Amino acid sequence: MPSLKEVQLKIRGVKQTKKITKAMNMVATSKLRGAQMSMEAFRPYADKFAEVLGSLAAKAGEDSSPLLVIVLFTSDRGLCGGFNAHLIRVAEEYMEQCREKGVEVSFTNFGKKGRDWCKKTPCEITGEYIGVVGGRFGFNVAVSSARELIKGFLDGRYDEVQIVYSRFQSVSKQVAAMKQLLPIPPIAVEKTDVQKGGAFMAEHICEPSAEEILEAMLPKNISIQIYKALLETSTSEHAARMLAMDNASKACSDMIDELTLLFNKARQAAITAELMDIVGGAEALKG
Amino acid sequence: MAGNLKLEVVTPEKIVVSEDAQIVMASGTLGEFGVLVEHTPFLTSLKPGPLHYKDAGGNEKFLFVSDGFAEVLPDRVTVLAEAAERKEEIDVKRAEAARERAEKRLAGEEENVDVARAKAALARALQRIRVANA
Numbered sequence A: 001m002p003s004l005k006e007v008q009l010k011i012r013g014v015k016q017t018k019k020i021t022k023a024m025n026m027v028a029t030s031k032l033r034g035a036q037m038s039m040e041a042f043r044p045y046a047d048k049f050a051e052v053l054g055s056l057a058a059k060a061g062e063d064s065s066p067l068l069v070i071v072l073f074t075s076d077r078g079l080c081g082g083f084n085a086h087l088i089r090v091a092e093e094y095m096e097q098c099r100e101k102g103v104e105v106s107f108t109n110f111g112k113k114g115r116d117w118c119k120k121t122p123c124e125i126t127g128e129y130i131g132v133v134g135g136r137f138g139f140n141v142a143v144s145s146a147r148e149l150i151k152g153f154l155d156g157r158y159d160e161v162q163i164v165y166s167r168f169q170s171v172s173k174q175v176a177a178m179k180q181l182l183p184i185p186p187i188a189v190e191k192t193d194v195q196k197g198g199a200f201m202a203e204h205i206c207e208p209s210a211e212e213i214l215e216a217m218l219p220k221n222i223s224i225q226i227y228k229a230l231l232e233t234s235t236s237e238h239a240a241r242m243l244a245m246d247n248a249s250k251a252c253s254d255m256i257d258e259l260t261l262l263f264n265k266a267r268q269a270a271i272t273a274e275l276m277d278i279v280g281g282a283e284a285l286k287g
Numbered sequence B: 001m002a003g004n005l006k007l008e009v010v011t012p013e014k015i016v017v018s019e020d021a022q023i024v025m026a027s028g029t030l031g032e033f034g035v036l037v038e039h040t041p042f043l044t045s046l047k048p049g050p051l052h053y054k055d056a057g058g059n060e061k062f063l064f065v066s067d068g069f070a071e072v073l074p075d076r077v078t079v080l081a082e083a084a085e086r087k088e089e090i091d092v093k094r095a096e097a098a099r100e101r102a103e104k105r106l107a108g109e110e111e112n113v114d115v116a117r118a119k120a121a122l123a124r125a126l127q128r129i130r131v132a133n134a
Helices: A004-055 A083-100 A112-120 A139-155 A210-286 B092-106 B115-133
Strands: A067-073 A104-110 A124-129 A160-170 A173-182 A205-207 B005-010 B015-028 B031-035 B042-055 B060-065 B068-073 B076-081 B084-086
Touching: A004 A210, A004 B005, A004 B068, A004 B076, A067 A083, A067 A112, A067 A139, A067 A210, A083 A104, A083 A112, A083 A160, A083 A173, A083 A210, A104 A112, A104 A139, A112 A124, A124 A139, A139 A173, A139 A210, A160 A210, A173 A210, A205 A210, A210 B042, A210 B068, B015 B060, B015 B076, B015 B084, B042 B076, B042 B115, B060 B115, B092 B115
Parallel strands: A067 A104, A067 A160, A104 A124, A205 B042, B005 B076
Antiparallel strands: A160 A173, B005 B015, B015 B031, B015 B042, B042 B060, B042 B068, B060 B084, B068 B076
């Protein structure tokens, strides 16, 4: 049986830990709210953009791609459960698959955890953006990284770009997902609800030509995809951390209960032993 | 005139304008255009510049819109822009600083200048200032 002192120290330690996890939980909760709000704010733009893009024609993508870039979105900080591990696993699986086929893989990283992992792989890191995911960021981050990717794509430095990010489904569910960014996959033209006032899909007059507008819109679409991935990953990170910290706090409470029980038992045992001593002593004196 | 147009100006960060307008004027890449209700469906790219409109009460309002797209339908106008600000919200000091920076770059004081980008930045700054002083 551990000594009283030891148990007491342990209880104190666990209590401290609980304080920290609780605080982190609360921070994550409030950050989650902010991240969710910017995600909501972005939705109208993305939806409208898809709508307009959908009213233009979609081009088909190419196949075979011997040079691949994976854009990996992870968080900068840990303590968020299996969040980063899931993302990295998705990236790793795809990387292995491609390397077996002789495809050369490189990485662009958003987030420190992913970068640290990439350093351990034999793959090259072509770009890294630290301190973006989970914090406050503007659309310009997405634009500048999209510009880099598109440039590399057009220069022929790589011919396939995949993004690995965390799709935010709900506070309790985030899914690591992969999506092709370049070459641009054929856009699934969703039937937008037919404009009210008539059953016609508007044939637009385009200025300049439809091709030119499409040419300008497609690179923007890349920025939008990246921005969306950033927002979703940030939101997911906060949600994951919130959940992880909640679990940790609960585990702390359980541990404190157990340790308190142990402490009481130890104390009781000590008292009993002492009593036995006294009684034994008294008996001996009588005799 | 029957009814108003529904004008929406959307950026990735927020919806800047969502209200009824009698007329909307904006600068497309091929020139300025005005839109009244019952306009033919029309899609254009925009260059950085002013966008002004008359709201339902007939008040004129000014906006700065950076490059983006406008979709015109008989009953509404949707503007998608990377940045858009109402006249009152424009940060003139920042725009001035951006103008100076771009001018310096174009004057060739630095190396490795992306001329197209610097020009675009200059155009944005100038148009911002123009709208703010309109």
